Amino acid sequence: MRIDLHTHSLASDGxxxxxxxxxxxxxxxxxxxxxxxxxxxxxxxxxSEAAAATGVTLVPGMEISTRCEGAGVHLLAYLPDPEYPPLxxxxxxxxxxxxxxxxxxxxxxxxAGIDITEADVMTRVGGARRPSADxxxxxxxxxxxxxxxxxxxxxxxxxxxxxxxxxxxxxRRAR
Numbered sequence: 001m002r003i004d005l006h007t008h009s010l011a012s013d014g015x016x017x018x019x020x021x022x023x024x025x026x027x028x029x030x031x032x033x034x035x036x037x038x039x040x041x042x043x044x045x046x047x048s049e050a051a052a053a054t055g056v057t058l059v060p061g062m063e064i065s066t067r068c069e070g071a072g073v074h075l076l077a078y079l080p081d082p083e084y085p086p087l088x089x090x091x092x093x094x095x096x097x098x099x100x101x102x103x104x105x106x107x108x109x110x111x112a113g114i115d116i117t118e119a120d121v122m123t124r125v126g127g128a129r130r131p132s133a134d135x136x137x138x139x140x141x142x143x144x145x146x147x148x149x150x151x152x153x154x155x156x157x158x159x160x161x162x163x164x165x166x167x168x169x170x171x172r173r174a175r
């Protein structure tokens with residue numbers, strides 16, 4: 001059995017639609033695929049339809065942005081209920097925290113002498129719309145402009161499970 005439990009689609013920072021991710025998984029000979037977009041369940045419905053058509057088993061998941069001892073950590077969650085009010089509120093809080101990130105990054109780049117505007121970025125990402133505040137909405141995330149050749153993999157190409165504990169996390173230097 002071939003499994004990849006960590007893939008992304010256009011619902012977050014992937015380069016292909018959820019249906020395309022499922023089709024690529026089938027072409028790659030995968031039996032089970034986890035769709036784990038960042039802080040979003042927006043691609044699950046489309047992926048579910050495509051998985052049924054391709055014979056791939058879908059494991060709905062998400063990669064939740066969180067913090068541990070001041071460090072950013074991405075927590076992979078499988079089969080979460082995106083309608084569960086505390087989870088929905090946390091996903092909205094995460095998105096709200098991102099709303100000023102592009103402007104802050106542009107300010108830093110411009111201060112470093114790089115001539116770039118928000119319009120330049122939006123043109124580069126294919127005219128993507130601003131994300132929706134609803135983590136289940138198809139417009140929840142910005143689309144990236146590059147294209148992929150298949151499902152995103154890590155390590156030896158198949159999913160690996162690791163438990164990150166505070167002891168296992170690398171030390172961060174104070175700024």
